[in-house]
Amino acid sequence: MAFHHAQHSQSLNQSLSELSDINVSFEFFPPSTPEMETILWNSIRRLEPLNPKFVSVTYGANSGVRDRTHSVIERIQKETNLLAAPHLTLVDASDEELIELAKHYWNSGIKDIVALRGDLPEGSPKPTRFANDLVSLLRSVADFDISVAAYPEVHPDARNAQADLIHLKKKIDAGANRAITQFFFDVESYLRFRDRCVTAGIDVEIVPGILPVTNFKQTKRFADMTNVAIPQWLSRQFEGLDNDPGTRQLVGANVAIDMVKVLAREGVKDFHFYTLNRAELTYAICHTLGVRPKP
Structure with missing residues (x-):
């Protein structure tokens, strides 16, 4: 058995070493302090040579953070060779404002957008506009490259998995170029979801969103908010490492x-x-x- 297992993992690594044409993209968030700003820019510089397809910058819900999103995007555009894709949400903007913003982006050379409904503020009424409306609106302005979100483990607001899938199809039919999934740890749930997308006639790439874990407590918090299952084996991996960041890094990388x-x-x-x-x-x-970086 041990021998068989060694062969198996050898073939896994071998097949990996023969991979070509893998595309990656990276998500960042706008920093809120000068220290965070330094960390962000060090990370961007470190990852830039990997030549990602695009990098996205998340969107803060209040206007101050929104301005920070813009300034990160603009600086990436000015100082790097990266394609910068801002997140855009529609919960806190009218169609008119969104059209203005989309025109502004297009005219300043930003042609890639991650289109999201956005998180509803506490106590707000049921939404009447959805991400597919935002996709249609962007398409009406210009020929953007549009990414939308997908939820292998079902969006917290969705009635059920089927309703959620129909909703994703609407976003693709409205003109989205690809779907990026919420992070997940159960690979099977992603693979089943991808199959169901194909069956539903969704013919774009369903890009897995990968969250490398170093801080398990924080990840668990994210997961609880977003309906993501934390498998038992994952919790066990991080047991006893609260005060051991070095080992957490290694375990997180391995996972x-x-x-x-x-x-x-x-x-x-x-x-x-x-x-x-x-x-x-x-x-x-x-x-x-x-x-890897191009030599």
Whole structure:
């Protein structure tokens, strides 16, 4: 058995080393302090040579943070060779404002957008506009490259998995170019979801969103908010490491590398990394996938 297992993992690594044409993209968030700003820019510089398809910058719901999103996007555009894709949400803007913003983006050379409904403020009424409306609106302004969100474990607001899938199809039919999934740890749930997308006639790339974990407590908090299952084995991996960041890094890297190996073997060619503005783990995972700086 041990011998068989060694052969298996050897073939896994071998098939990885033969991978070509893997695309990666990275997500960052706008920093709120000068220290965070430094960390963000160090990460961007470190990851830039990996030549990602695009990098996205998340969107703060209040106007101050929104301005920070813009300034990060503009600086990426000015100082790097990266394609910058801002997140855009419609919950806190009218159609007129969104059209103005879309025109502004297009005219300043920003042609890639991650289109989201956005989180509803506490106590707000049921939404009447959805991400598919935002996709249609963007399409009416210009020929943007549009990414939308997908939820392998079902959006917290969706009635059920089928309703959620129909909603994703609406976003694709409205003109989205690809879907990026919410982070997940159960690879099977992603693979089943991808199959269901195909069956539903969704014919764009369903890009897995990968969250490399270093801070398990924080990840658990994110997961509880977004309906993501934390498998028992994952909790066990991080047990007893609260005060041991070095080991947490290694364990987190190992978990993520295992996941991307299986996904790559299942034919996934595009990966989106939720970097949390850190570069080390994402860089290592990309290296394993054969995504490396051009000599």
